[in-house]
Amino acid sequence: MKEQVLIQAEKKKESSGDVLVVKHLYKSFGSNKVLNDFNLTLVNGENLVVLGKSGSGKSVLIKCIIGLLMPDSGVIELFGRNITDLDHEELDKVRAKVGFLFQSNALYDSMTVRQNLEFPLRRHWMHVTQQEVDNLVQEALEDVGLAHTINMMPAELSGGMRKRIALARTLILKPEIILYDEPTTGLDPVTGKEIIELIMTIQKKYRSSSLIISHDMTCVRLAADRIVVLINGRCYAEGAYDELKRSVDPGIKQFFE
Amino acid sequence: MQETGDVSVFAIRFFKEAFKPRYEISEFIRQCFVIGYKSLPLIGLTGFIMGLVLTMQLRPSLIEYGVESQLPAMVGIAIVREIGPVITALIFAGKIGSSIGAELGSMKVTEQIDAMEVSGTNPFKYLVVTRVLAATLMLPVLVMLGDAISLFGSYLGVNIRGVTSFHLFYTQVFDNLAFGDVLPAFIKSFFFGFAVGIIGCYKGYYSAKGTEGVGQSANSAVVVSSIVIFVIDLVVVQITDLLNLN
Numbered sequence: 001m002k003e004q005v006l007i008q009a010e011k012k013k014e015s016s017g018d019v020l021v022v023k024h025l026y027k028s029f030g031s032n033k034v035l036n037d038f039n040l041t042l043v044n045g046e047n048l049v050v051l052g053k054s055g056s057g058k059s060v061l062i063k064c065i066i067g068l069l070m071p072d073s074g075v076i077e078l079f080g081r082n083i084t085d086l087d088h089e090e091l092d093k094v095r096a097k098v099g100f101l102f103q104s105n106a107l108y109d110s111m112t113v114r115q116n117l118e119f120p121l122r123r124h125w126m127h128v129t130q131q132e133v134d135n136l137v138q139e140a141l142e143d144v145g146l147a148h149t150i151n152m153m154p155a156e157l158s159g160g161m162r163k164r165i166a167l168a169r170t171l172i173l174k175p176e177i178i179l180y181d182e183p184t185t186g187l188d189p190v191t192g193k194e195i196i197e198l199i200m201t202i203q204k205k206y207r208s209s210s211l212i213i214s215h216d217m218t219c220v221r222l223a224a225d226r227i228v229v230l231i232n233g234r235c236y237a238e239g240a241y242d243e244l245k246r247s248v249d250p251g252i253k254q255f256f257e
Numbered sequence: 258m259q260e261t262g263d264v265s266v267f268a269i270r271f272f273k274e275a276f277k278p279r280y281e282i283s284e285f286i287r288q289c290f291v292i293g294y295k296s297l298p299l300i301g302l303t304g305f306i307m308g309l310v311l312t313m314q315l316r317p318s319l320i321e322y323g324v325e326s327q328l329p330a331m332v333g334i335a336i337v338r339e340i341g342p343v344i345t346a347l348i349f350a351g352k353i354g355s356s357i358g359a360e361l362g363s364m365k366v367t368e369q370i371d372a373m374e375v376s377g378t379n380p381f382k383y384l385v386v387t388r389v390l391a392a393t394l395m396l397p398v399l400v401m402l403g404d405a406i407s408l409f410g411s412y413l414g415v416n417i418r419g420v421t422s423f424h425l426f427y428t429q430v431f432d433n434l435a436f437g438d439v440l441p442a443f444i445k446s447f448f449f450g451f452a453v454g455i456i457g458c459y460k461g462y463y464s465a466k467g468t469e470g471v472g473q474s475a476n477s478a479v480v481v482s483s484i485v486i487f488v489i490d491l492v493v494v495q496i497t498d499l500l501n502l503n
């Protein structure tokens with residue numbers, strides 16, 4: 001009965017459109033106040049970019065959202081459920097619907113590409129057959145155009161290929177929200193652009209919502225429906241690319257020069 | 258001191274998580290194979306040399322006292338009771354402790370442990386519980402194999418001067434070994450294995466960021482577990498003494 005009510009509440013929230021809401025988020029390390037009353041809303045189906053300088057706390061923000069870091073205070077609602085209140089099991093259920101692309105890719109370097117992609121499927125190990133696993137792995141690899149690397153080790157791949165494999169691993173469970181931590185950093189501009197285009201294509205295919213963290217303006221221009229500028233741990237400004245580009249505020253202007 | 262507390266907390270977490278499903282059986286079996294197989298050649302080689310050298314070193318003294326015939330018995334007791342378990346455990350710490358420390362350390366630094374966490378696999382269970390259990394179970398096996406190879410080395414040592422049959426040698430060794438010699442040695446090797454596993458995992462799991470952090474984890478995993486091995490040895494000797502097992 002309680003379950004039923006919860007599911008209904010969840011449905012309601014989803015149809016209302018906000019899949020992720022961050023309210024009054026505070027996080028500091030010692031005296032270093034990284035996030036200071038940060039607010040953000042991700043609407044179903046949109047691509048939201050969080051723009052911020054290196055060290056501004058973008059990775060900290062995204063790690064709080066996925067529950068890898070515990071915020072000092074504040075609310076983080078994923079699909080209408082405050083993840084800071086959830087126990088481990090419930091958090092895990094919410095996480096199953098959220099994909100996370102690490103800044104460093106975080107590929108398992110002792111496993112082959114196939115094993116890397118199979119790993120998230122362990123979550124559903126009781127409900128999927130080996131045939132289904134193989135199909136999912138194949139499909140995810142084809143999505144990123146790297147079907148031939150299936151038996152290679154991550155160390156044998158180039159930086160761009162590794163990013164694609166990491167993307168395929170993130171997508172294999174067809175998440176409803178995908179969190180990207182600087183998907184183009186460390187790649188040359190051409191490869192970076194390819195990755196962004198790939199992200200956009202996949203976004204259309206699976207109709208997911210994305211939160212993209214970046215300071216790469218090409219990435220921002222191509223991907224963003226809406227931008228949030230993160231300065232001093234706060235949401236400094238918000239708007240579409242063209243709006244922010246016209247801004248005369250020096251804090252915003254610095255990104256567009 | 259602070260660290261002793263942290264390792265204890267880590268060990269308590271190990272016992273809590275080890276008995277909760279889901280059990281990572283296939284990873285555990287893989288780790289047993291990796292851990293056992295990786296250290297076997299080294300342990301075999303050192304065990305063989307130890308047995309041989311010990312025998313050759315002891316012979317002159319025993320001749321002096323006129324008890325050369327006791328050579329197999331002496332060597333047997335020394336190897337089975339003390340030298341076998343301790344040397345094997347120290348080599349195990351050097352080989353396996355460092356590799357666990359480095360492996361988990363680099364997984365930590367490159368966010369692979371976080372990646373497991375978000376993809377719904379408990380990394381503590383998948384990485385730590387399997388490795389600690391494998392180390393705890395494999396070391397006693399390695400100690401027994403090491404003892405056997407050592408005794409074979411010793412047999413060759415006895416045979417360098419004078420001829421003894423294989424059968425006679427082993428009869429002499431085992432006639433002089435009591436249950437009270439074998440049991441404590443066997444039991445303490447479980448503790449040695451557990452110590453190497455848990456310390457290696459702890460050092461890796463809480464590795465400092467950066468490549469340097471990984472090296473440090475591997476290094477201090479070996480240093481700390483070697484010291485702990487001697488401490489456990491000391492404690493076990495005291496206990497067997499108290500219980501009057503020999």
Ligand SMILES: Nc1ncnc2c1ncn2[C@@H]1O[C@H](COP(=O)(O)OP(=O)(O)OP(=O)(O)O)[C@@H](O)[C@H]1O
Pocket residue numbers: 029032034052053054055056057058059060061103182215
């Ligand atoms: N685990 C941690 N412990 C202590 N301080 C941390 C930790 N993680 C991050 N910080 C601090 O938080 C601040 C923000 O770091 P973060 O990694 O979020 O930056 P970023 O915006 O992602 O930068 P980049 O674009 O370079 O990735 C930094 O000053 C960093 O020192």
Ligand SMILES: [Mg+2]
Pocket residue numbers: 058059060103181182
């Ligand atoms: Mg970052």
